[in-house]
Amino acid sequence: MKxxxxxxxxxxxxxxxxxxxxxxxxxxxxxxxxxxxxxxxIELDLVSADAEAAKAEVARMCEGLLANTVIEKYAVEIV
Amino acid sequence: MKxxxxxxxxxxxxxxxxxxxxxxxxxxxxxxxxxxxxxxxIELDLVSADAEAAKAEVARMCEGLLANTVIEKYAVEIV
Incomplete structure (x- = not known):
């Protein structure tokens, strides 16, 4: 899943x-x-087959590493 | 138009x-x-009101400045 x-x-x-x-x-x-x-x-290739779980996991990645949430906003979409 | x-x-x-x-x-x-x-x-605020013309113009911007078409691919969407 991407x-x-x-x-x-x-x-x-x-x-x-x-x-x-x-x-x-x-x-x-x-x-x-x-x-x-x-x-x-950022495009991520994920092993997960569950779209909802994947979206939540990617949101955690954003909070923890990918985005600086002080000055940046992020949007996650499963494609 | 964006x-x-x-x-x-x-x-x-x-x-x-x-x-x-x-x-x-x-x-x-x-x-x-x-x-x-x-x-x-890259998000662009454009004056143009014609979506097709705007899309073609933005493609020209990509070819001329925004993308290095030797190693990069680009996609334009009107939002």
Whole structure:
């Protein structure tokens, strides 16, 4: 079973990397980009066959290692 | 309109960052993780109101700046 975790900075937390991308896009002539936020995506191959249990396990992984929950939010989906 | 770009290393390209996460998860006692791949997600706020045009524009951004298409693959979704 595959799980996908998406980790983004929380709203209101400054994202200099996203800002740099926005600036670079403008420099390349891409108009109409009002904001950019960059985050991480982590795909996990899991042995578990139980989707609900897997989702809870991955949420524990996020809390314990993958995300810094002070400044980051995460979403887990089973794919 | 919001677009989300997911950029992952192509299959077969070594992902040391993902491997490090897998190892760290094992060290924390999370069993049953067979593989980990890490990628990037970029969320763009666009002025455009035309979903198809926006998607094509974002694909051009990926080709030109956001992704290294030699080793990375990308997916664009309008959200």
């Amino acid at each position: 799980a996908r975790v998406t980790i983004m900075l929380k709203d209101g937390v400054l994202d200099p990397q996203g800002e740099a991308i926005r600036h670079a896009l403008g420099g390349l002539g891409f108009q109409g980009v009002e904001g950019v936020r960059q985050g991480k995506v | 677009a989300r770009v997911t950029i992952m290393l192509k299959d077969g390209v070594l992902d040391p960052q993902g491997e490090a996460i897998r190892h760290a998860l094992g060290g924390l006692g999370f069993q049953g993780v067979e593989g980990v791949r890490q990628g990037k997600v």
